[in-house]
Amino acid sequence: MSPSIARYHIVHETTYSYESPVSLSRQLLHLTPRTCAWQRCLGHRITVAPEASAGRERLDSFGNPVTELAIEFPHESLSVRAEGTIEVLPHLPSEHLDSASPAWEIVRDALTYGARPVLLDASCFQFESPYVRVKHEFAAYAKACFPSGRPLLDAVHALMSRIHSEFEFDPEATTVATPVLTVLAERRGVCQDFAHLMLSCLRSQGLAARYVSGYLLTHPPPGRPRMVGADASHAWVSVYCPEREGGRWVDFDPTNNLLPDTQHITLAWGRDFADVSPLRGVILGGDAHELAVAVTVTPVTTAGT
DSSP states (O other): OOTTOEEEEEEEEEEEEEEEEEEEEEEEEOOSOOOBTTEEEEEEEEEEESOOSEEEEEEOTTSOEEEEEEEOSOEEEEEEEEEEEEEEOOOOOOTTHHHHSOBHHHHHHHTSTTOSSOOHHHHTTSSOBTTBOOOHHHHHHHGGGOOTTOBHHHHHHHHHHHHHHHSEEOTTSOOTTOOHHHHHHHTEEOHHHHHHHHHHHHHHTTOOEEEEEEEEOOOOOTTOOOOTTBBOEEEEEEEEEEETTEEEEEEEBTTTTBOOOTTEEEEEEESSHHHHOSEEEEEEEOOSEEEEEEEEEEEOOOTTO
């Protein structure tokens, strides 16, 4: 394995403990990392307890692998363990790509209704979705980063840096249901909030941008061991940038103010979190429940690396 290639062992464990028995459960899992040009899955398995009555695997409308499960007998808890080994190749854009990209207005105009050719792969990521709003408040916030004629990726980079500097990471400030307008007003949240905020700003400028879920290797303070379960699911954004031979998507991480590379593991992408929630479903019974989630991302080394 080339020294520039990163390989990780990932364990993502989710446990629901129910107050009363659940008689029927249907679940949809986005827990299998997708294969793409810079990433491949060397092995992956999902273990469920209790064992599902039925299940199937398929691709969703965005090309993400999904697993469907049905548990058709009473159970008082549900545990899902996803475990796999992922290889990530370097995929940072060229150092000169920011300034060489088209002016952002050119990209916006290429995505407007009636423009030719029709950019189908990008157009579905232009509009409002359950967690992303297209409103003048977001366009106004992003305006300073998008002066006339500025190269698209240079402008997006500036927006990412502004969000990183002006918003505080605070895991107690929001929940999954917190509106993105509230995040804009209160200037605090978590990676999911910052991704939704940046998507709202970009789409309010008429651009195409998608939500990316995945994992990020975290590093403990010097002298301290890595803690099992200390890593967590992560989220960032990807922006569509036309090029001479088609188009490409360029990733931006507003939480950390950097362009994702081999330290980011891509799980799935969609319009927002609702499209790629790691585990969601419906149950009959259960009453109240407790949820526990633990993610561990461990670098894998091999001989010769």
